[in-house]
């Protein structure tokens with residue numbers, strides 16, 4: 001099993017004490033699987049992705065990712081996990097403003113020691129970014145920034161790709177093309193893909209569907 005989550009709990013502080021968001025989430029994902037994670041706004045989808053990527057700590061439960069317990073890792077171990085094992089496409093893209101598109105796409109792959117200019121060029125072409133390579137993030141549209149964020153993660157060849165509404169800023173045709181590229185590329189590398197989405201259409205194109213409600217996944 002690539003990802004094995006058990007009994008995951010997370011609360012945030014609230015005025016009247018901690019507010020539980022995740023109340024015991026269980027989820028197992030094999031390499032090669034593509035999943036849609038649905039759930040109402042505020043149900044905890046982003047919280048879940050951040051915990052799996054080691055960006056935040058859970059209150060209880062376990063996250064086994066590629067044979068390692070994420071909670072047991074120190075900062076260096078988490079950094080290593082984010083460099084090589086798991087890649088996350090953030091809702092807000094989080095591109096590096098001082099790097100051009102080519103630099104942004106290659107950045108994570110370089111950190112992971114998987115720098116491959118051919119792959120960067122191929123990803124850029126497949127995501128329709130080939131004419132934007134010398135531009136900086138501030139000169140891109142929202143949809144272009146979103147595609148750079150996707151290319152950056154895929155360039156590093158992580159075993160698990162997490163994506164938070166990765167087509168939220170794209171028109172339907174572009175969204176469809178981007179999802180095709182994402183699923184094709186994870187299939188090529190045997191990776192798994194977990195996509196947060198509100199789109200029925202997008203969810204229908206993936207191999208499994210899970211729903212987060214009342215703090216649990218079903």
Ligand SMILES: Nc1ncnc2c1ncn2[C@@H]1O[C@H](COP(=O)(O)OP(=O)(O)OP(=O)(O)O)[C@@H](O)[C@H]1O
Pocket residue numbers: 012013021039040041042043044045046047048
């Ligand atoms: N850092 C934080 N501090 C306090 N509360 C938080 C924090 N992050 C998230 N929350 C709360 O936790 C709940 C879940 O938030 P989360 O962003 O995980 O939901 P989501 O399902 O991803 O929502 P959306 O679909 O709108 O992006 C929300 O009620 C949110 O207000």
